[in-house]
Structures are given as structure tokens and as C-alpha cells.
Amino acid sequence: MTASFSLGVGIGWRPEIDLTVPRLAAATGPGVDFVEVVAENVPPAAVPASLAQLHAGGMPVVPHGVSLSLGGTDPLEPQRVARLAQLAERFGSPLVSEHVAFCRAGGIEAGHLLPVPRTRESLAVLTANIRAAQAELPVPLAVENIAALVSWPEDEFTEADFLAELVERTGVLLLLDVANLYTAQVNFGLDPAATLDRLPLSEVAYVHVAGGVLRDGIWHDTHAHPVTNEILDILAALVGRVAPPGVLLERDDAYPSDAELAGELSAIRKVLTNARVG
């Protein structure tokens, strides 16, 4: 399934910047074309007023889940899928997104997205869970590559081949996080260009861009630091290969001034304009 929608440039809506987002959107010139909300933090029946107002003004909203644990061997929890579906209905969303990850095992919560071993066994689990989720969702699902600090010795696939196989088996779309490609480059020596060459880029629904920090030689994808040029360079490398339907800036902590966020959105737009194919 190729994405049949256009999103533009967006930002993650968070309660802490609920007044900033409309200001950025209302700014003269291109501001914010769409927002993404963390599904676990937005009750479908009690959407925060500022978000409801933004949506009522025509802003597209993409629900983004962080706790489905699609790569987990614990059974998929139907109420978590239902919530994504309800939010998609509430906002008339073009799609919803989640992660290629697990976040609990044996009923114990990790409190974070963890990488699955890239094995045939994991592919089978992810395929079953993605198909089960797709069956309950009113709109397409996109899954995201995560930022990892650990890797499994039993990995049989590269990340690109693993994601490509998931797309092939399920028709799932991709949410490509270029900051997480950078994380893989620093933490595991993976060449982002090689990953981009092997991914089915026509299936990318949208892209995540976020900042992080280098600590003791390891990249931490904090979403609390400025976006770096290295990360924008990977976005440029992607956009040189394909025009993604959307690109979204994620900021989750240590919120900077409106001007700084506007500057990061402009930097993203500049990359899109300069590097566009053809």
C-alpha cells in the first residue's frame, strides 16, 4: 500500500506547547501543516480543548501509539488498538502510527520502546500483531524504526531488510525516523545511506526528525535537544531519493522558545526544497 495522502511539515502536539503550536501554525508563511498526538496521552472522549480547537480549525491530526508492543510476544492488548482506532475516528485521521518494538514482556513494563531481535521469529510475531491491529483500525497503519541502545546477538537481518520484509508481508506503511537512522549510525556503525538504499521508500508515509545528545560515545535520542545538521543531512539524503508525504518534528522535553521551534521547522522546509528529487 503506497501512501495516498499528503501531510506537509508538522510538529508533535504536546500539552506543554499547546499554545505554541497554534502560534506556529498561524505564523505568516508556511507554519505547521499537521500535528501528531501521543495516543496514550489523549483520551478520545476528552480531547484537550486546545487540541480540539486546533483540529476544528482544519489541522490534520495523526495518532501515534507508544505502547502497543507490536514486536512483543505478550498478547496484543485490544483496548490499546481500540484507542488508536477511536482517535483516528475522532480526528478523521489519514493514518495512525506505532513502532517496530516491544515495551513489555511477561507482563512487566519496560517503560520504553525496546528493539526486537531481527529474526524470523520476531518477523512472525510482528506480522501477526500488525495484521491483527490493521484488522481493527479504520485507517492505514505506519510503523517506525526506533532508536536503540542495545542490539541482539541473534540478529539475522539488517534493519532495512527487516522493515522491507514487514512491508512485504503486511502492507504496513513506514514512519521513517531519520534521527533514529543517525542513532543507529553512531551506536552501531550502520550507514544511513545504505539503509535508505535498501528500504522500500515508496511506502514511507511520513518522517520523524528529532534532536538528541552524545553521551560517552553513545547517541541518546532525547527529543529534548536541538536537531543537528547530521540528522538534517539524512533527511536530505532521503528527500533526494523520494518525496515523503510528510515530515514531523518531535520535541518532548526541555521545550525551547517558539522562535527556536519555528527555526527547526524552517530548517526542515529548507531541506525539503533544496533536496527535492528532480
Add this chain to the structure above:
Amino acid sequence: MPASADPPGLADPGPDLGPGASSLAARQLALVSALVAGAAPPAGMAKDRVHVQAQALLRKRARSVARHQPDVAASLGDGFWPAFEQYAAQSVLPASTAADAKAFARYIRKTRRRPLFRR
């Protein structure tokens, strides 16, 4: 893979997730246990990276708790992070951030109280 012959009479085993899912379950449980319960890292996984991941999780948890209990965090100043590390080392992970924040505040009240007189 040989055709599976499930013993009859078992309860619904849920969707067939394919061969090896149970060993995958054990590997996932090993990683989560190492990260939140101080168990040994999964065999073959770099120990230093598991430690870094555990610390990252703890920092994320501490930030959430600080947002829930800004007064407690502010009163501790630079002592917040060491206090949180001590607290986390001796508590199991609560079910929610709210419960975590409450438990941390309780821990601080208990450990920081310096009674003048003891009866």
C-alpha cells in the same frame, strides 16, 4: 519445521505466532528483567550497553516523576538525581508514573526526616 501437534484439551493458546516464539518470549523477558529488575543481561548482549539502556530508562522515569512532583524535585535541587537513583534501587517499578511519583515523595519524606528527639 515439523507440523505442530498440539496436545488436545489445552486452553486456547492464542494466535500461532510461529516457531520459536516461546524462546523469543524468554529473550524479551530477560532484557526487560535486566532493565527494570536488575537481572543479568540476556546471554550474548553487550553488558555495558544494557547498563546504558537501564540508566536511560531511569533518567526518563526520573523526569516523569519530577514533572509529577515539581515541589519535591525542586526542594532536592542537585540532590534529586542521586536520591532518585537510591529510591529506584530499592523499589519495584510502580504501575504508573503517578504511583511512582507518590512513592518517591513518600520515600523522600521518610528518609529525609531528621527528628530532634527520639522517644
